[in-house]
Amino acid sequence: MDSLVIGAIASLGAGLATVVGALPILLPINLTQRVQGIMLGFGAGVMLAATSFSLILPGTEAAIAQGASKPYAALTIVIGILLPLTIKSKDKNMNFIRFEHINLSCKNIDDSRNFYQTLFPDWYVRAEGVFNGRRWMHLGDRQFYFALNDENNQERVHNAYENIGINHVGFVIKDGETMKKRLEDKGIEYYTMSAAETKHRIYVNDPDGNEIELVEYNQNYALK
Structure with missing residues (x-):
């Protein structure tokens, strides 16, 4: 089989594997932080392995094949890795x-x-x-x-919305209905408001009168 065809098939297979791997993001699954950490760690390991076996080692072998010594080839790779760390961003927001x-x-x-x-x-x-x-x-x-x-x-001295100061602190949550049920089960009073970009806006006061806003955004809201 022609090498061009083999390369095309391999690329298509890799692309399909990427699509299949991304499909679970469409499922309504709430993963715990532990599971997310395991998955991110696995993904990071795969990328490090790909970097080593597909970039660093072939690059070293290519340099040696062109007449460079092993120490020189290794030094070139190390400089290439560390060089971006010496570049300072001009963006102060960083x-x-x-x-x-x-x-x-x-x-x-x-x-x-x-x-x-x-x-x-x-x-x-x-x-x-x-x-x-x-x-x-x-x-x-x-x-x-x-x-x-x-x-x-x-x-308490500050009264929210009546004095200069913080009026409330907002948190983004995953499930507003579950949050409301949790508050009701504990006998905690709350009130709600609506907005085009949100599915739920829940307001509740802590024991010291600090207001907390709990927001669940609509799935199609771009800035969530």
């Missing part, structure tokens, strides 16, 4: 990595923890301790957390 945490003062830190774990059952206590005689706790996940401070002697 300094922002992610939104990490919000610091909250609480009347009762345990009540606040129970409330937020009702909203987000996968959140856990990342760290906790005592500082200057008051309890503190970092509650969240690997990407974001609330820094809760037990201030049972303080009173």
